[in-house]
Amino acid sequence: MNYIKSDIQNRVGILTIDRPDALNAMNPDVLRELSQSLNNMILNEDVGVIVLTGAGEKAFIAGADIKLMQQLDLDGAQDFGKLGQDLTLTIENSPKPVIAAINGFALGGGCEISLACHIRFASENAMFSQPEVKLGLIPGWGGTQRLSRIVGKGIAMELIIGGQMINAEEANRIGLVNKVFPLDQLLNETIKFANLILQNGPNSVAKSLECINFSSGNTLKDGLNLEVETFTQLFDTEETSEGLTAFVEKRKPNFR
Ligand code: CAA
Numbered sequence: 001m002n003y004i005k006s007d008i009q010n011r012v013g014i015l016t017i018d019r020p021d022a023l024n025a026m027n028p029d030v031l032r033e034l035s036q037s038l039n040n041m042i043l044n045e046d047v048g049v050i051v052l053t054g055a056g057e058k059a060f061i062a063g064a065d066i067k068l069m070q071q072l073d074l075d076g077a078q079d080f081g082k083l084g085q086d087l088t089l090t091i092e093n094s095p096k097p098v099i100a101a102i103n104g105f106a107l108g109g110g111c112e113i114s115l116a117c118h119i120r121f122a123s124e125n126a127m128f129s130q131p132e133v134k135l136g137l138i139p140g141w142g143g144t145q146r147l148s149r150i151v152g153k154g155i156a157m158e159l160i161i162g163g164q165m166i167n168a169e170e171a172n173r174i175g176l177v178n179k180v181f182p183l184d185q186l187l188n189e190t191i192k193f194a195n196l197i198l199q200n201g202p203n204s205v206a207k208s209l210e211c212i213n214f215s216s217g218n219t220l221k222d223g224l225n226l227e228v229e230t231f232t233q234l235f236d237t238e239e240t241s242e243g244l245t246a247f248v249e250k251r252k253p254n255f256r
């Protein structure tokens with residue numbers, strides 16, 4: 001089986017979940033393949049930014065595979081939950097920015113995978129929900145934890161216990177997605193933003209992600225300590241020296 005398509009375009013790694021007959025729903029094989037492909041991109045020196053999207057024009061990811069979940073016993077459910085959570089942690093902790101290009105339904109586990117991405121861009125036809133309560137479930141791949149960190153506790157409560165779908169415009173209004181584009185422009189616009197990131201110092205981008213991620217679940221004092229420690233250590237790197245020197249010499253920095 002080959003559920004993930006990998007492509008590299010000028011240092012932008014594009015991972016496409018390709019299971020359109022099930023609206024890109026995630027079973028364990030898809031989860032494992034995506035984790036593997038993501039780790040390959042993280043290790044690949046030719047890749048600076050990773051884009052995650054779905055095949056077709058209808059779905060990003062329509063969630064965890066419901067037909068599979070119907071068969072799960074307790075051990076199977078725990079394994080499936082952990083597999084999905086491990087994937088979201090790999091995305092979130094990636095030193096290279098991961099941008100979700102959400103090209104349609106982002107439901108349940110699909111919405112949760114997008115929540116772990118550092119940035120979310122959506123097409124105008126994208127639809128979002130955490131519909132697990134309609135199935136007698138709760139979000140199992142981080143939704144109860146990450147959604148409130150992104151949109152606030154009150155809206156997360158409304159979306160998770162209501163289970164209702166919202167469109168891209170509403171998702172943008174509540175801060176669930178960063179930007180919305182027409183479907184035929186989504187990937188190009190996402191790659192354009194990836195190219196903007198690629199002009200910046202890769203180490204300072206990675207350290208920014210690390211410090212921002214640390215701000216969830218830690219005290220302001222601990223976060224400020226990490227920030228000043230990281231800021232200080234950068235002064236011992238060639239990248240920082242090059243960035244500062246280039247500004248003074250009125251030229252573009254050469255980070256790579
Ligand atoms: N799992 C398995 N198969 C799925 C699926 C899913 N999450 N979502 C869609 N499919 C399958 C459908 O069963 C259908 O397959 P068949 O033709 O073999 O029946 C195919 O994809 C096309 O779907 P529809 O015919 O339903 O397409 P539609 O346009 O009428 O509806 C939809 C689209 C509104 C997205 C609808 O498919 C739907 O509601 N899907 C389920 C979404 C959902 O509840 N996701 C959350 C899952 S729970 C979860 O993710 C738990 C967690 O936190 C980890």
